[in-house]
Amino acid sequence: MLITDAARSQADQLRSREIRYVTMMGIRALCLILGGVLISLRVPLLGLWLVLCAAGMVFLPWAAVLIANDRPPKTKAERAADAAAREDVRRALIQAAEAEQPAREPITIDSEVVEAEVVEKSKP
Numbered sequence: 001m002l003i004t005d006a007a008r009s010q011a012d013q014l015r016s017r018e019i020r021y022v023t024m025m026g027i028r029a030l031c032l033i034l035g036g037v038l039i040s041l042r043v044p045l046l047g048l049w050l051v052l053c054a055a056g057m058v059f060l061p062w063a064a065v066l067i068a069n070d071r072p073p074k075t076k077a078e079r080a081a082d083a084a085a086r087e088d089v090r091r092a093l094i095q096a097a098e099a100e101q102p103a104r105e106p107i108t109i110d111s112e113v114v115e116a117e118v119v120e121k122s123k124p
Helices: 010-041 046-069 076-100 116-122
Strands: none
Touching: 010 046
C-alpha cells in the first residue's frame, strides 16, 4: 500500500529499467553459451535448439532497448500540467513579439481591372 499518490522518482524508474536491460542482456549471453554447449554435446534436435538460441540472441537486444527506453505513461494531471506550461510559453512569446513591434497600420494594396483588348492594343 502506498502512502502517497506521488509518482516514482526518475532515479527509481531509471534503476529498474537498467536492471531489466542487464537481465535481458545476460539471458542473451546465456543463449550464446548454451548454443556453444549444445553444439559440442551434439544433442538430439540440435537444429531446433540452435534456432531457439539464435532467435533469443536476435530478439532480446531489440526488446531490451524498447523496455529500457520505456517510461510509465503520464497521468492526466501530468498531461494537463504539460499543456498548461506550453500555453504559458506560447502566451509569453506572443506578448514578447507584441512588445517588440509597435502596432502598424495594415497595408492595403489597390488594383485596377484592365480589359484584355486594351492590353492587346497597347502592344506594338
